Amino acid sequence: MTKPLRLPLSTRLALRDLRGGLGSFRLFLACLFLGILTLAGAGSFDRAVKAGLADNARTLLGGDLAVRLLHRLPTDAEQASLDALGPTTRVAELRTMARPEADATRRVLVQLKAVDPAYPLVGTLTVQGPLTLAQALAAVPGEPPGAVVAPTLAARLGVGVGDRLRIGDATVVLRAFIAHEPDALAGAFQMGPRVMIAADTLAQTGLIRPGSLVEYTTLIRLPQGISPATAKATLTRAHPEAGWRIRGPDEASTGVQSFLDRLVLFLVLVGLATLLVGGIGVANAITAHLEGRRPTLAILKSVGASSGLVYRVVLTQVALMTGLALALGLGLGAALPALAIEALGDALPLPARAGVYPGALALAAGFGMLSALLFTWIPLARARALPAAFLLRPGAEALLPPPLPWRDRGAVALTALALVGLAVATASDPRLAGWFVAGTLAAFALFRGVAALLMAGVRRLPLPARPTALRLGLAAVARPGASTPTVVVSLGLGLSVLVTIAVVERSLNAHIAQGLPERAPGFFLLDIQPDQVDPVRAAIETSAPTATLQMADMVRGRLLAVNGVPINEETVAPDARWAVRGDRGFTTAATLPTGSTLVRGAWWPADYQGPPLFSVTEDIARGMALKLGDTITVTILGRALTGTLAATRRVDWTSLGMNFAFVVSPGAFAGAPRTWIATVHAPAAELGAIEQAVGGGFSNVSIIDVREVLAQVGAILGQVSRAVQGAAALTLVTGVLVLAGAFAATQRRRLREAVTLKVLGATRPTLAAAFAVEYGLMGLAAGLIASGVGVGAAWAILRFGLSTPLVVAPGGIAALVSLALVLSLATGFAGTGRALGIRAAPLLRDA
Structure with a gap:
């Protein structure tokens, strides 16, 4: 057994x-x-x-492979290669303005998407109501073409099913609202509500012109046995100069995953x-x-x-x-x-x-x-x-x-x-995690050092004989085994996190609500055609004589190589990889752009007519290890252009002015289809007249209202901030628990001390006042140092990470210091309040 x-x-x-x-x-x-x-x-x-x-x-993604081209459709040879891989559908996306046909004064920037009958290849797009997408977009004799839109557009334009909209030169009828768009995350960044039309309708809008900012994406469903990587390699070998961007399912939501x-x-x-x-x-x-x-x-x-x-x-x-x-x-x-x-x-x-x-x-x-x-x-x-x-x-x-x-x-x-x-x-992000760990350890050491200095300073003070409570409270802060280090560290760390978040949030909100509007333009104008440059300028000068207009030409292209070596994203610093992903905007300039500061090299003469020269921002040059004299190769509409790096610049992006990461010498893009963009600075009272003049006279020009964008950014920032504060509050809750534990750990000693003092004549009010002095001094020290640490950390984040000025609200800091005082007092009395009511006899018998 x-x-x-x-x-x-x-x-x-x-x-x-x-x-x-x-x-x-x-x-x-x-x-x-x-x-x-x-x-x-x-x-x-x-x-x-x-x-x-x-x-x-x-x-x-919308398929097994997404092949995107900017400005142009695939050539016949390219389309044949795409069709050979499997069933395809083509999607065109661009930004434009939409308005009710009956009201020319109400315009909204929308994200227009034109699809063919095969869309979507994968997944299902659903609309509210009994119609299918095909039925909603189908041509009906005697009626304008159909469109389906995001529900948010209805509220902004005051339209409903059956109403007519003007998009470019075309009139469409709103047939349904979009309930679910399967590939919404994979498309272009949406600055406005979605409007979806048939591909045939797009040609009627008059929006497709040379240089227009339109993205053509061919979605492919691959047969069994062919992987996206194999298909991508096949297309790249067949058309190495196409300038297209090819993505597989593993790249369907890279932006979302990066944010996550x-x-x-x-x-x-x-x-x-x-x-x-x-x-x-x-x-x-x-x-x-x-x-x-x-x-x-x-x-x-x-x-x-x-x-x-x-x-x-x-x-x-x-x-x-x-x-x-x-x-x-x-x-x-x-x-x-x-x-x-x-x-x-x-x-x-x-x-x-x-x-x-x-x-x-x-x-x-x-x-x-x-x-x-x-x-x-x-x-x-x-x-x-x-x-x-x-x-x-x-x-x-x-x-x-x-x-x-x-x-x-x-x-x-x-x-x-x-x-x-x-x-x-x-x-x-190991680097960020490393900085966090280093900062946390430094904060631990700082708070611990402050606690030690506080105890040493109190020891050196000549303790007053009266009032007794003050003498007892000060002595308790500095005695051996005091809770001072634990209280200052635990409460200080939690509060410093909250101070950092609060100051960063306030600074960003102040910058968005006050700083940016004072410097930012009222409007960005996109897709201005070369023959519209002078008419647009005249329309703005007529409608708003005090307005300031700045214009620049722009082409879209991709970086291909540096010094003849194809660019490998893995060799580029993480903070500069955005420059080598997808298409970028390039502009030409005879003089150094406003808002730029020359860092290295020299600017080319205003009348320069030689081989192409490039200027890039200093952060990109550093991230790509570029040196003056290096050659840079880009592709514009499938045509390779190679130039020499002549200068680097520092750009103040927070001005929201017209600046480009890549600037090229005049004449470099001669013959390439180009559009113009513009910024308009004007008093608020004149912005409405400008919008009517440009929107009413140039239906293809997209108008971005910077005020609306800033309001949306502020709303998103508020939501993110509340979520961040909720998560950070866990640190403060833990700090309060630590305080409770610190006071509980010394409870036996405090009981003995309270009995001894009572025997010597101390009253309950005297003991309570002594405890208040002790806890209050520790909480006040933690709050003041946490405020300093939090403001310092916020300044570092704003200065080096966000390039935003620091804004400190004294009232908010005072409130957080008061919170530290209240928490220290409340937790201290909750943990040691028993000492105030303890009777001396039982403890004296056990002594």
Whole structure:
């Protein structure tokens, strides 16, 4: 007969001890749980959305392959190569203006999409009502061509089904509203509501002219056995100079995935910050637990238990609590995607696949275990080294703790390095993650240093004899074993994150609401034809005599090579890769453009007529490792053009003025179809007249109202800011939990001190005032330093990342400092309020 399994002694003692209640381990659980939940939830949501994007990649792209050309249709030879790969459909997209036929004063910038009968090859476009897309766009005898539009257009123009719209030179009838557009994410960036018409109708609009900013995309459904990569290689070999951009399903939503990576990285960093702040609470919880078990541990050691056994008992309890925190955090974090998908429903703008994603959960578990190990090692190691006599001595916690053995210091250092390495290695942007880790460690050191300076300064002060509460409160801040470092660090870190976000948000809002409108133009005008340049100028001068008009020619092209070597995106710095992806705008200029500052090289003479010369912005030159004299090759409408880099410039993009990353010497694009763009600066009272003059006289010219764009940006910024603040608030919540743990860890000592002071004549109001001085001073110090750190971090983000001036609201900073004071006082009294009402006799009998 086999003996029943018997647990080790340390495990039995640990479980027996936990039967009496979790005690301080509640704080341990809460701090660890919040960090793990944030990491697991962010990681799982990231994987769920990316899985949804992958599942729907062909639908989002509109086929197995998307071949895009700018300005022109494929040649007969190119079209033959496309058709040979499989069934195709062609889509044309451009921006233009739309208005009700009955009201010439109401115009809206729209994203026009013209499709043929085969669209869509993959997926289904649905419209509201009984019609199909084909029925809605079909020609009806005696009626204008049909169109389907996004529902938002109806509110902006005041139109409904059956109403007629003017688009360019054509009249269309609105037959239905779009319910679902399968490939909306893969198309061009939409600056206005969608309007969809038949390909035959596009020719009637008069919008397709030489140089017009129209994108032609051929979508292909490949037969079985041919991969997108193989088809892409076939097209590239057959037509190396075509200048088209070819994408497969894996590139259907690169912009969305890039944004998602940034968002998830921020949430992961917030989760790490929560874990790091919570780590202090974990250490406090262990300290409080050891303090509460001091007699038990002392008795165990006195009756012969080894330090190793005592250490294993507490370590087992820590492992059990860590496992419970992991189970709760990972369980709820894994369920977050499904809960979000269920709650948001159709409001979720991205496809997502609910499920359990082990990779994301394993990563969150790794962070959680390393954090628990890092912050529990030090108190456990010190507890292991304490002799029984020290444990039995009342007030021993106020004495200096024994130094940490070198072996334990090495283990702590290795654990910290593993945590940092895991954060950097798994981040979508390792450099940003590295800066975050460095900044967090610097903030830890700063707050810890401020706490040490505060304690040292109070010690040097001549403490006043009266009032007694002030003397007692100041002495409590600077005494050995004081909670000052923990309070300042935990509360300060959480508040500094909120200050940083608040200041960045206010600065951006102020810049968008005040700074940009003062400098930005009232309108951008696009697609001005060469023969319309003078008439448009005359129309604006007539309708608004005080307006300032700036115009420039523009062609679209792609970068092909540097010094004859084809450009490889992987060799370009991440912040400059946008310049080599897809098509770019190029302009010619005889003189240095307004708003540009020459950095390197020299500008060409105004009457220059030689070989093409290029000027690029300094950030692109740096990101592509360009040197003066390097050759740059671009393709314009399938024609290669090679020039020499003559100068680099610094551009103030925040002016929203007319500037280009690439400027070419005059005459370089002679013979190429070009359009002109313009910016118009005018008083607000004249903008309406300008819009009527240009919109009414030039139906092909697109008018972008900068005021509307800035309003939309402000609204989006507000939504993102609220989400960011909600996530960052977790750090502050964790900080409050840490405060509670810090005060709970010293509760026994405060009870003894309160009894001693009461015996010596102190009243309850005196003790309450002393506590208020202590907690208030610590909260005030944390709030003031957090404000400084937060403003400094915000300045760095605005200055180096966003090129935006810093705007600080003193009232907001004062409110956050007051919040720190209130939190410190409230948490302090909640944790130690029992000391005010304790009776002296019971404690004196136990002394």
